[in-house]
Amino acid sequence: MNDLLGSLFPGVSAAGLAVLLAATMLGGLVRGFTGFGFAMVFMPLASMVIGPVAALGLIWCIDLPFALPIAARNARQAEWREVLPLLLTATLALPAGLWLLLWLDRETMRWILAGLVLTAVALMASGWRYHGRPGIPLSLGVGVLSGLFNGMASIGGMPLAVFWLGAQRNDRHKTRANLQTFFGISTLISGAILWQKGILxxxxxxMAVPLFAGYGVALWAGTHGFQLASESTFRRIAYAVIFLSAMVSLPLWDGLVGR
Incomplete structure (x- = not known):
């Protein structure tokens, strides 16, 4: 068994493998519960172990078999007038995010990743809201940010979560349907680009194969937890898990824990 894991995760220690498994399951819980957040939990933690570039390819492989059927189930509830402009601009901005990922060094990317995640959580948890239906310029701008962040660290859901959770008129069901639908379609698009860039x-x-089962179980548990939780609980749990993942991943602690 150890030889098999060693061949699937070359250069990864037992502790590193435990971090990857924990990141996969925590991310799956958040993803199932909120409709977003797998990458926001997984990427900061996985980047500590295998680096941001390898983690980006790994997260795509883990999520793909689940993202497509989930998107199909949620497509009817989604607001396509909001989803389509975001998809268009996110796709156009994705290559620029990938260029930044490949250009920046590993430690710099880890700082940027943690900083972006912490900023997003602070904005969402602050209680900020906007009124009315989002206009085309705002939707296009959020789409550009989503594409950039998706290319840099597969956290394209972060600006979308701020966008849709910040919409006072949206409840958690509408937010979740929009996010799930967006992720399913964007996963196919980003996969083609990642393969062309040699990241996938x-x-x-x-490497994703041993992690599928843990992710699937966590996703199922998170989905069922969503049915039971109140609106306030839904938001607080998501914010807390994402915040802690980003804090643990900060390069600031590397010297203390021997990373």
């Missing part, structure tokens, strides 16, 4: 590799696909 056979090694990433093989």
């Amino acid at each position: 590799t056979m090694a990433a696909m093989m």
Whole structure:
């Protein structure tokens, strides 16, 4: 068993493997519960172990078999007038985010990733809201940010979560349907681009195989928890898990824990 895991996760220690599994399951719980947040939990933690570039390919492989059927179930509830402009601009901005990922060094990317996640959580938890239906310029701008963040760290859901959770008229059901639908379609688009850039590799696909079961169980648990939780509980749990994941991943602690 150890030889098999060693071949699937070359250069990853037992502690590193435990971090990857924990990140997968925590991210799955948040994803199932809120409709977003897998990458916001997984990427900061996985980047500590295998680096941001490898983590980006791995997260795509883990989420793909689940993202497509989930999107299909939620498509009817989604507001396509909001989803389509976001998809268009996010797709156009994705290559620029990938360029930044490949250009910046590993530690700088970890700082940027944690900083973006912490900023998003602070904005969402502050209680900020806007009124009315989002206009085209706002939707297009959020789409650009989503594409950039998706290319840099597969956290394209972060600006979307701020956008839709911040919409006072949206309840958690509408927010969740929009996010799930967006992720399903954008996963197919980003996969083609990641493969062309050499980030989506056979090694990433093989690494994802042992993590599928943990992610699936956590996703199921999070989905059922969503049915039971109140609106306020829904938001607080999501914010807390994302915040803690980003804090733990900060390079600031590397010297203390021997990373």
